Amino acid sequence: MSAAVLTAAAAGRLGCPVCGRAAAVASAGRRCGRCGARLPATGRRPLGAVWAWLIAGVALYIPANLEPMLVTTTFGRDSASTIIGGALELFALGSYGVGVIVLVASVLIPVAKFLAIARLAAHASGRAPMRPHGALALYEVVEFIGRWSMIDVFVVAILAALVQMGFLASLTPGPAAAFFALSVAATMLSARAFDPRLIWDRAGVEHV
Numbered sequence: 001m002s003a004a005v006l007t008a009a010a011a012g013r014l015g016c017p018v019c020g021r022a023a024a025v026a027s028a029g030r031r032c033g034r035c036g037a038r039l040p041a042t043g044r045r046p047l048g049a050v051w052a053w054l055i056a057g058v059a060l061y062i063p064a065n066l067e068p069m070l071v072t073t074t075f076g077r078d079s080a081s082t083i084i085g086g087a088l089e090l091f092a093l094g095s096y097g098v099g100v101i102v103l104v105a106s107v108l109i110p111v112a113k114f115l116a117i118a119r120l121a122a123h124a125s126g127r128a129p130m131r132p133h134g135a136l137a138l139y140e141v142v143e144f145i146g147r148w149s150m151i152d153v154f155v156v157a158i159l160a161a162l163v164q165m166g167f168l169a170s171l172t173p174g175p176a177a178a179f180f181a182l183s184v185a186a187t188m189l190s191a192r193a194f195d196p197r198l199i200w201d202r203a204g205v206e207h208v
């Protein structure tokens with residue numbers, strides 16, 4: 001069913017994000033007259049920050065995979081392993097469960113997040129439009145992944161505990177751990193910078 005819909009923006013109103021009270025567009029950025037929450041700006045947040053943080057996240061992800069994640073010292077010998085190398089070593093040792101967790105947290109989740117944010121930004125810029133409900137589903141996945149972004153730090157902690165219990169004399173995180181944490185932070189900022197209202201701007205107002 002299609003019907004012409006009057007949007008709040010067209011009516012010169014905006015809604016309080018906390019209590020829902022409608023306010024005049026002129027009061028954007030000021031306090032809500034009922035609950036006192038800060039009213040949002042009427043304009044959309046631009047995509048520039050989304051792309052900039054995303055590029056930073058991808059750029060930091062490269063050394064995160066090339067530099068050693070763990071440096072282990074066994075009987076006085078140093079051996080360094082990258083994220084993927086470490087996962088392969090875990091598989092070789094028969095620790096399939098931990099190996100899969102490391103691969104999911106360090107490769108699958110970050111790469112999926114890069115692709116999902118790029119896809120959303122491409123949709124919002126009009127370069128590769130997709131169905132708005134599909135874009136919303138993707139946005140919700142990105143939001144959900146965001147909560148689990150630091151799982152890799154947790155994985156390194158588990159790994160450290162497992163290795164310390166084994167035959168290895170010492171274990172220190174390599175430079176990749178810092179690059180990975182910075183990559184995760186940049187990607188989180190990229191997702192945060194995305195304005196979900198952009199998903200609907202291209203949908204028009206007639207499809208409800």
Ligand SMILES: [Zn+2]
Binds near residue numbers: 019037
């Ligand atoms: Zn309010």
